[in-house]
Amino acid sequence: MATVSLDGRRILIDGRPRLVLAGEVHYFRLAPDAWAHRLILLRDAGCDTVATYVPWLWHELPDGTVDLHGRTHPQRDLAGFLDLAHAHGLRALVRPGPFVMAELKNEGIPHRLYRDSPHLVPVTWDGAPVPSRTLDYLAPAFLDAAERWYAAVMPPIAARLATNGGPVVAVQLDNEIGMLSWITNSPDLTDEVCGDLRRWAVARYGPAEAAARVGAPVDDPRAWAAALRRPAEERSLAVHDDIGRYMRDRYRRYVAFLHASARRHGVVGVPFLVNVHGTSEGRGRTFPIGISQLFESYRGIAQLTSGSDLYLGDLTVTNAPDLYVANAFLAAAHDADQPLTSLEFEAGSGDYGEDLSTLHPPEAVELKTRLCVAQGTRLLNLYLFAGGHNPPLETPVGDGNDRIAFTGERHGFAAPVGPEGALNAGYGAVRRVFAAVRAAAAILADSDEENDGFALAFVPDHYLTEYRHPASAARAAQVADLERFRGTGPRDVLARALLLAGFSFPAVDVQSASELPPVLVLASAATLRRNVQERLAAYVRDGGRLLLHGLLPERDVDGTPCTVLADALGLRVTGRVDARSDYFPSVTAAGRPEVRVGHAQLLAGGTPVLRTVHTGEPCAVDVTAGVGRAMVIAADYPCDLGFWRDAMAALGVTPRLRHDADPGLLVTSTVDGAGQRLLHLLNVAPSASRCTLAYRDRPVLGGRRLHLPARAGLMLPYGIRIGPATLRETTCELLRLTDAEVVLRPTQEVGADVAVFDTPPTRITGGETEGDGTTVIPTGTGPLHVTFDRANRS
Structure with a gap:
């Protein structure tokens, strides 16, 4: 049983x-x-x-x-x-x-x-x-x-x-x-x-x-x-x-x-x-x-x-x-x-x-x-x-x-x-x-997955959209607005930019969670229930930091005007421009080229971050409210990874895992209660990726460049125990792990793999040591067996 x-x-x-x-x-x-x-x-x-x-x-x-x-x-x-x-x-x-x-x-x-x-x-x-x-x-x-x-x-x-x-x-x-x-x-x-x-x-x-x-x-x-x-x-x-x-x-x-x-x-x-x-x-x-x-x-x-x-x-x-x-x-x-x-x-x-x-x-x-x-x-x-x-x-x-x-x-x-x-x-x-x-x-x-100290807001009410009477114009407009802006943001840019910029993050149900994280990222539509707006307003006033992308909310779910969040942030919506067949709204940010957007909600208040080219009016602003701060980006700004990294940095968030790969590489890490980590790399791009990786500003593998084929992933051990020893870092994936032996699968070109331990191994098959004996280099493409004497266990 x-x-x-x-x-x-x-x-x-x-x-x-x-x-x-x-x-x-x-x-x-x-x-x-x-x-x-x-x-x-x-x-x-x-x-x-x-x-x-x-x-x-x-x-x-x-x-x-x-x-x-x-x-x-x-x-x-x-x-x-x-x-x-x-x-x-x-x-x-x-x-x-x-x-x-x-x-x-x-x-x-x-x-x-x-x-x-x-x-x-x-x-x-x-x-x-x-x-x-x-x-x-x-x-x-x-x-x-x-x-x-x-x-x-x-x-x-x-x-x-x-x-x-x-x-x-x-x-x-x-x-x-x-x-x-x-x-x-x-x-x-x-x-x-x-x-x-x-x-x-x-x-x-x-x-x-x-x-x-x-x-x-x-x-x-x-x-x-x-x-x-x-x-x-x-x-x-x-x-x-x-x-x-x-x-x-x-x-x-x-x-x-x-x-x-x-x-x-x-x-x-x-x-x-x-x-x-x-x-x-x-x-x-x-x-x-x-x-x-x-x-x-x-x-x-x-x-x-x-x-x-x-x-x-x-x-x-x-x-x-x-x-x-x-x-x-x-x-x-x-x-x-x-x-x-x-x-x-x-x-x-x-x-x-x-x-x-x-x-x-x-x-x-x-x-x-x-x-x-x-x-x-x-x-x-x-x-x-x-x-x-x-x-x-x-x-x-x-x-x-x-x-x-x-x-x-x-x-x-x-x-x-x-x-x-x-x-x-x-x-x-x-x-x-x-x-x-x-x-x-x-x-x-x-x-559990590690994260970078912020969460994506989940608003269940934003998804209460499965029903719409065919004759209701008001419901059709409300659902269209929610479908365009909710969750991952207009054009899906928000979540994509954060992932491809190296961030990893959980989500939090802002309607019912007992606590909100220090930094919250919200993709919002014009509709947001009053009690959620009230909670977010109090969150910022009390010291929370908010990145809002999409539209600053203006209505409750029943269509009545509701600007509780805007009022708390000291902002006012002065208009909105949308792309048409004959009109191409474009925006500028300091130090960045002009880009075309699909919409821009015009805002009064705060410090401008983006301005529309045609009128010069702000459509993204940085504001303080109480002892908190909010970045409101009310335009569907493209997936410029530098722009989104800067926006998160302004709120005090930087990715713990940094890489220099071309777009298409996702990185995150998991850790258990004993501090054993796996570094997860996924190349979802159609071309191979080469990168260096750093974890909390420490170069992984001394800055050695990693190679990932197109459409491939790696789970790299990072501080894994093998009985008396620790596998500090490696380019290899696990094949087997016991309290005396680890078997690793080389993942790089022949001669480019490495495994670094804190103690010289007792026995090695398929590799050889270099330096002080704690670094093992696989000698072929087959499995690398590394064994430690149990008697050396501390």
């Missing part, structure tokens, strides 16, 4: 921090005689855990009974699959829905619920039916059905928990909650939901204010529902805000129901997980919408954490900031114990339609893996690791193919292991990067 718990943002297995490296294999899409082959491939790729969905649609039979042991079909033997995984030395992560998506029809819900209970299918704006296969999560009939499903599926999972001597170390509750209504802009607005929202609004605001916000009496259900389904323009912003907030409360209650049901049916003693959706078209700019929808469902809940869906394709200078910020924002919505996990970590070629319209390079999974583990991700689930075949439904429904999924007979065309078991280039890439991660896993599992 084993213990599994979440503590201090770590995953503890038998009391020790561990990384969980998983891959998704769908037993229900594979004949049982193929299960062992896929599990062996999974283990050989470096995974220690298998993950799988459990589709209700497939396991429930026409007579209403549930088969989870293969008595009616061998591909229904969930219990046998988990037992086989255990026999192969693998852990398991189980994802039993009720919704599972995975290209399954009805998102994995049995057809009978749609056929026999049509009232469960919501209506939305203007009373129209929803366009997706979603259901009312909190409808009593659905909860009753979900309870019966959990009553069937949880006991065989519970019998195989790690705490009972089995393989299961975690269980996911539902999947991508709220995603279907978001991507279709279709909030659930049935009579029952509208009535529940009415009760929620009255409890929140009182009857009079609730009626005024929505524009309907609270004692007239029909009028109230009509006002929600088609908001009056003058109340549109308030109604949209209330719908979004209410839906977040619904998701919280739904997760609480599932959590309690799973425990009622025996799943106790292992962590639970909630999957957060939001990446789209190779970008992560919308990922925080999923966080904002769901974080109230898991924050502060013991032994429950969230995991990301990360579908970003290749990793380049375009979307590397998206991944970095997605992880930072996800962590900002966690409590002190909840670790980062990624429950769907894209590992495939991108050919999801089997039409060869997209092929991601195999090094993409290597780069994304390296960045995620550098940021403290403790669990990665490669999705999808192995493809398979969709079996026919037990009872035909006449939908064209009568299979469980809409992808046809074959599924998982892009996976590292294809439907028939063939390997593609992604398999080798996974194997390479997981070998590197596993070699450093004992350090990574107990390390």
Whole structure:
């Protein structure tokens, strides 16, 4: 038996921090005689855990009974699959829905619920039916059905928990909650939901204010529902805000129901997980919408954490900031114990339609893996690791193919292991990067990313934008403003500039965090809730330092004027210019060339930092307020790394890691409680990089130039203990580490690698010493083995 718990943002297995490296294999899409082959491939790729969905649609039979042991079909033997995984030395992560998506029809819900209970299918704006296969999560009939499903599926999972001597170390509750209504802009607005929202609004605001916000009496259900389904323009912003907030409360209650049901049916003693959706078209700019929808469902809940869906394709200078910020924002919505996990970590070629319209390079999974583990991700689930075949439904429904999924007979065309078991280039890439991660896993599992003393502001309200009534011009304008300026800044420049300039940073939820860091970086739109403006105003007056990029806020979320932050900073917005087909706003900064921008908000007050060329009016200013300071950059200034370094330096922040590479190199570091560090370098550029590196003004390796091939990464040990000795620094990556030996992989050109110890080694294979004997030079391209005598341990 084993213990599994979440503590201090770590995953503890038998009391020790561990990384969980998983891959998704769908037993229900594979004949049982193929299960062992896929599990062996999974283990050989470096995974220690298998993950799988459990589709209700497939396991429930026409007579209403549930088969989870293969008595009616061998591909229904969930219990046998988990037992086989255990026999192969693998852990398991189980994802039993009720919704599972995975290209399954009805998102994995049995057809009978749609056929026999049509009232469960919501209506939305203007009373129209929803366009997706979603259901009312909190409808009593659905909860009753979900309870019966959990009553069937949880006991065989519970019998195989790690705490009972089995393989299961975690269980996911539902999947991508709220995603279907978001991507279709279709909030659930049935009579029952509208009535529940009415009760929620009255409890929140009182009857009079609730009626005024929505524009309907609270004692007239029909009028109230009509006002929600088609908001009056003058109340549109308030109604949209209330719908979004209410839906977040619904998701919280739904997760609480599932959590309690799973425990009622025996799943106790292992962590639970909630999957957060939001990446789209190779970008992560919308990922925080999923966080904002769901974080109230898991924050502060013991032994429950969230995991990301990360579908970003290749990793380049375009979307590397998206991944970095997605992880930072996800962590900002966690409590002190909840670790980062990624429950769907894209590992495939991108050919999801089997039409060869997209092929991601195999090094993409290597780069994304390296960045995620550098940021403290403790669990990665490669999705999808192995493809398979969709079996026919037990009872035909006449939908064209009568299979469980809409992808046809074959599924998982892009996976590292294809439907028939063939390997593609992604398999080798996974194997390479997981070998590197596993070699450093004992350090990574107990390390945290270091940062440069500032945080990026996460404003969940900026992402309460998934719904907009098609007829509301006010809502359309508000959402467009938020989408342009929030999070990573206009043109995504803010996060990109900070990363490429050598900074690393966490994020902080400025709406709820108990403390804010000494320096805060905020990408802001014209809309910012009054209480957040008040908090930021007090923060600066009390000595905080703020970098604001985008627009100085002028409105509350309901559209009413609100200039609390501007007033506290002594600033006034005097106008705004935007680029047009015949007008090209340009700005100048002292000592820098004139540049064209897409917008410039004109400001009065403070010391000018940027001025518009046409009028000479300031659009970026440096101000003091109370005992604090703010730099307000209200123009989409380009990604001039020198400009952004200077702006941060003015607020007292410089990067602890400095390099002289061309743009495209990301650098950060992790450290454990004993002070052992790894220096993480990722070259996301399409060309090779050469650089020197300094850590806190001390040259790394004496200023030796490091070479990184295009699209490659390194994890360099920096102060790692080997029993009685310390590996001070090296150009090599870890291959193995014990209390007496370290095995290193050379990464540079032949003869250019080095490893520096504080004590001369006892024995060396594959290298030779120089100088005082503490410097070891590999003599070839093979592994370097360095051994120390345990008797010398101090």
